[in-house]
Amino acid sequence: MTDGPAAQVTVDRDLCVSSGMCESLAPAVFEIDDDGELVVLQDVVQDALLADAQAAARSCPTRALTVT
Amino acid sequence: MSMTLPEVDTIDLSDPEFWALLPHEIEAAFAALRRHDTIPFYAEPEIPFLPVGPGYYVLTRHADVDAASSQPALFCSGEGAVSIADLPEELREFYGSLISMDDPRHAKIRRIVSKAFTPRRLESLIANVETLTDEILARARALAEAGDGTFDLVKEISSPLPLKIICRMMGIAEQDHALVLEQSNVILSGGDPEIMTDPEQVIVLVLEAGAALAGIVQRLAEERLENPTDDLTTALVRTDVDGESLTAQEIASFFILLCVAGNETTRNAISQGVWALHEHPEQKARWLADPSLTKTAVEEIVRWASPVRWMRRTATQDLELHGQQFARGDKFLLFYSSANRDETVFTDPQVFDVGRSPNPHFGFGAPGPHFCLGANLARREVTVAFQKLFEQMPDLEVVGEPDRLRSSFVNGIKRLPVRLTGRT
Numbered sequence: 400m401t402d403g404p405a406a407q408v409t410v411d412r413d414l415c416v417s418s419g420m421c422e423s424l425a426p427a428v429f430e431i432d433d434d435g436e437l438v439v440l441q442d443v444v445q446d447a448l449l450a451d452a453q454a455a456a457r458s459c460p461t462r463a464l465t466v467t
Numbered sequence: 468m469s470m471t472l473p474e475v476d477t478i479d480l481s482d483p484e485f486w487a488l489l490p491h492e493i494e495a496a497f498a499a500l501r502r503h504d505t506i507p508f509y510a511e512p513e514i515p516f517l518p519v520g521p522g523y524y525v526l527t528r529h530a531d532v533d534a535a536s537s538q539p540a541l542f543c544s545g546e547g548a549v550s551i552a553d554l555p556e557e558l559r560e561f562y563g564s565l566i567s568m569d570d571p572r573h574a575k576i577r578r579i580v581s582k583a584f585t586p587r588r589l590e591s592l593i594a595n596v597e598t599l600t601d602e603i604l605a606r607a608r609a610l611a612e613a614g615d616g617t618f619d620l621v622k623e624i625s626s627p628l629p630l631k632i633i634c635r636m637m638g639i640a641e642q643d644h645a646l647v648l649e650q651s652n653v654i655l656s657g658g659d660p661e662i663m664t665d666p667e668q669v670i671v672l673v674l675e676a677g678a679a680l681a682g683i684v685q686r687l688a689e690e691r692l693e694n695p696t697d698d699l700t701t702a703l704v705r706t707d708v709d710g711e712s713l714t715a716q717e718i719a720s721f722f723i724l725l726c727v728a729g730n731e732t733t734r735n736a737i738s739q740g741v742w743a744l745h746e747h748p749e750q751k752a753r754w755l756a757d758p759s760l761t762k763t764a765v766e767e768i769v770r771w772a773s774p775v776r777w778m779r780r781t782a783t784q785d786l787e788l789h790g791q792q793f794a795r796g797d798k799f800l801l802f803y804s805s806a807n808r809d810e811t812v813f814t815d816p817q818v819f820d821v822g823r824s825p826n827p828h829f830g831f832g833a834p835g836p837h838f839c840l841g842a843n844l845a846r847r848e849v850t851v852a853f854q855k856l857f858e859q860m861p862d863l864e865v866v867g868e869p870d871r872l873r874s875s876f877v878n879g880i881k882r883l884p885v886r887l888t889g890r891t
Contacts, residue, residue: 416577416578416838417577418581418840419843420587420836420842423843426586426726430587431581431582431585431586432582432585433582434582435579435580458832459834460831460838461834461836461838
């Protein structure tokens with residue numbers, strides 16, 4: 400189940416505006432905390448979470464996320 | 468679907484009459500502009516008491532809108548985002564919030580308010596949205612049943628839903644809701660002759676509307692400083708940006724932005740959505756038969772409606788776009804509504820398709836720091852509105868043409884006559 404390729408999630412803090420798009424697509428990976436800051440809950444993702452994180456990176460309105 | 472396209476030189480986006488054309492005529496004009504290689508330039512419409520500026524360029528292609536929106540260092544918002552004319556100081560005070568601000572200040576303030584709009588915070592609002600929608604639909608049904616079965620969808624359903632939600636988030640008292648609605652209508656009327664009977668009065672009326680909204684929120688802000696609650700106004704008064712708190716004026720401007728942006732947009736998405744489903748009954752049947760289409764259907768309604776047609780950007784330096792040279796200070800209108808019909812990006816863009824996927828629309832703005840703060844909230848409101856309409860008003864039918872707002876900025880419907888038949 401967890402044998403697929405893994406990837407690193409990074410946030411460019413200068414670009415992030417906490418729109419929360421990533422959290423709505425990948426709530427297990429991203430969370431906007433009570434201070435409005437984006438928290439990466441898992442910075443290495445695999446399998447289903449990898450797909451979710453990639454979808455979140457593609458949908459980020461400020462292109463602040465990379466999953467590589 | 469084939470359209471007869473007008474000659475590009477016959478199109479004048481600054482002519483108020485252009486915005487009184489029928490939707491398919493407006494769309495045909497933009498289709499012609501998208502196919503035309505040169506980025507068009509227009510003289511600015513005249514507004515009493517404002518100096519007429521140098522004119523503006525219009526971006527109609529998805530790729531060009533994307534390029535301008537995602538390069539905020541080259542295409543700034545700080546010179547104005549919601550008005551073609553540069554606004555005089557007095558107006559900028561009221562209408563100079565986040566949307567007309569650049570980073571780094573924009574980013575700092577946005578971060579403070581964005582926590583109220585995250586998916587998690589919105590989860591706790593869902594029950595609220597659902598209960599409110601139930602109440603609104605029940606009231607509309609009672610009104611219809613007490614009369615001949617007809618009512619105005621905009622007045623009874625599309626307007627109150629987003630208004631009451633944004634007012635509750637801010638903590639605005641129930642008795643002020645009607646005033647908020649009325650004043651935000653004035654601000655976004657775009658000079659529609661029904662709302663602005665005297666064009667000479669546009670600036671005065673817009674200023675008065677801003678002052679009325681500012682009055683409500685300044686009173687509320689003072690109260691919240693004394694007695695904090697968990698509403699957004701409390702968050703705004705108690706926040707600090709680099710050791711500085713927001714001024715009363717900044718809080719008022721932000722509130723005006725929220726009232727206007729949080730009301731008109733969702734209202735028009737709901738009204739335009741009901742009209743689109745009426746015009747495309749096969750799409751309505753398809754959605755009703757398969758509720759798993761809700762997510763794509765809501766996105767398609769936003770693409771189709773494009774409630775905010777454009778935002779402005781200003782070149783911060785000499786630059787090149789689509790092979791054309793531009794100078795520092797040149798103004799651009801980014802037409803999201805046109806990008807959302809771009810034939811090179813969307814398959815059959817003139818087709819309303821509740822299952823459309825992918826759907827990379829710019830209905831919430833294009834990529835960049837100003838992407839709609841309320842996108843998650845708006846999706847939630849539109850989703851709940853249609854779920855509840857299907858569930859509680861399966862007998863709703865549209866019985867007349869929509870009465871459209873004559874504005875380049877907002878793709879608005881002022882009235883949409885509907886009827887409850889009592890049959891399901």
